[in-house]
Amino acid sequence: MRGAIALAAAVLGAGLAVSGAQAQAPKLKVGLMLPYSGTYAALGTAIENGFRLYVTEQGGRISGREVEYFKVDDESDPAKATDNVNKLVKRDNVDVLVGTVHSGVAMAMAKVAKDNDTLLIIPNAGAVAVTGPMCGQTIFRSSFSNWQPGYAMGEVAAKRGHRKAVTITWKYAAGDESAGGFKEAFEKGGGQVVKELSLPFPNVEFQPLLTEIASIKPDVVYTFFAGGGAVKFVKDYAAAGLKKSIPLYGAGFITDGTLEAQGADADGLLTTLHYGDGLDNAKDKAFRASYERAYKMAPDVYAVQGYDAAQMLAIGLDAAKGDVGRKADMGDRRRDQGACRPGPRLPHVRHGHSDLPGPVP
Numbered sequence: 214m215r216g217a218i219a220l221a222a223a224v225l226g227a228g229l230a231v232s233g234a235q236a237q238a239p240k241l242k243v244g245l246m247l248p249y250s251g252t253y254a255a256l257g258t259a260i261e262n263g264f265r266l267y268v269t270e271q272g273g274r275i276s277g278r279e280v281e282y283f284k285v286d287d288e289s290d291p292a293k294a295t296d297n298v299n300k301l302v303k304r305d306n307v308d309v310l311v312g313t314v315h316s317g318v319a320m321a322m323a324k325v326a327k328d329n330d331t332l333l334i335i336p337n338a339g340a341v342a343v344t345g346p347m348c349g350q351t352i353f354r355s356s357f358s359n360w361q362p363g364y365a366m367g368e369v370a371a372k373r374g375h376r377k378a379v380t381i382t383w384k385y386a387a388g389d390e391s392a393g394g395f396k397e398a399f400e401k402g403g404g405q406v407v408k409e410l411s412l413p414f415p416n417v418e419f420q421p422l423l424t425e426i427a428s429i430k431p432d433v434v435y436t437f438f439a440g441g442g443a444v445k446f447v448k449d450y451a452a453a454g455l456k457k458s459i460p461l462y463g464a465g466f467i468t469d470g471t472l473e474a475q476g477a478d479a480d481g482l483l484t485t486l487h488y489g490d491g492l493d494n495a496k497d498k499a500f501r502a503s504y505e506r507a508y509k510m511a512p513d514v515y516a517v518q519g520y521d522a523a524q525m526l527a528i529g530l531d532a533a534k535g536d537v538g539r540k541a542d543m544g545d546r547r548r549d550q551g552a553c554r555p556g557p558r559l560p561h562v563r564h565g566h567s568d569l570p571g572p573v574p
């Protein structure tokens with residue numbers, strides 16, 4: 214009996230020692246660099262919500278370290294990106310950067326992260342370069358590359374018998390790569406992109422381009438827009454009378470998080486994406502229920518990617534025993550030998566993502 218009491222005391226003592234050590238572990242400083250204003254503002258908020266939800270579910274800790282947040286509104290402005298990311302890296306001294314939505318801003322973040330050996334998890338921006346030519350041991354992505362949904366839709370459009378397409382998008386990496394993916398698969402399938410229309414980000418003066426589409430009369434239009442711009446584009450497309458005669462296809466960002474605001478104008482639109490809200494798996498159902506309880510609204514793809522970014526951080530940091538200095542233990546060791554490839558490789562997060570067809574660019 215005395216032995217049992219001694220053992221219980223020893224176990225209790227060990228428990229106290231562990232929680233004492235946890236309490237002393239330095240806080241994990243997470244720098245959220247996201248758009249909180251402008252056309253992508255809702256996307257940034259959804260990503261932060263998803264990220265915080267996962268951390269809250271873990272008792273506010275990742276790898277035993279209490280999470281402390283630092284925030285910068287990047288305004289989706291590449292011209293301000295280097296200064297903005299330096300606020301988090303040099304002023305706030307964060308352990309990990311999480312961001313962002315806009316590909317141009319993400320490329321600047323990746324450069325600063327690389328130069329300073331800071332961990333970066335990208336929860337949206339699909340710029341091919343950040344996990345391609347710019348890839349590195351400290352750079353991870355919990356989303357997609359811009360090329361992927363476009364390529365998938367190019368295949369679908371060709372298989373549905375369309376032959377003459379027009380693409381329309383914002384003129385920056387995301388739009389170019391998305392439309393490029395579409396064109397690649399569409400033309401492989403026997404179609405032809407006869408006109409590539411674009412306007413500068415975040416311009417929403419679509420009317421002259423819609424007039425041009427009406428005069429070209431393609432049998433399908435492929436588009437990449439997101440956030441506030443996506444709402445306006447879908448409404449303008451319908452108001453111009455094009456919805457009745459020319460099917461509108463797009464990367465799923467055209468309707469994700471925006472469908473409610475688009476209303477009936479989005480009816481009949483066809484999209485491809487790496488996530489869908491009707492997924493039938495337990496993990497995704499639990500996530501959606503938890504998100505709806507916490508925020509009183511349904512999650513979208515951006516919320517999923519934020520949640521997955523936090524899971525990714527937890528898996529990587531656990532592998533490094535909570536030490537952000539042990540970068541080589543967090544990911545795929547092949548990265549060290551220059552074997553980076555686009556898309557999230559390791560650590561692998563299971564959520565609801567389905568693999569998109571087609572080769573990795």
Ligand code: BEZ
Binds near residue numbers: 314338439
């Ligand atoms: C991008 O800039 O990479 C992007 C922005 C919004 C949705 C998807 C991609």
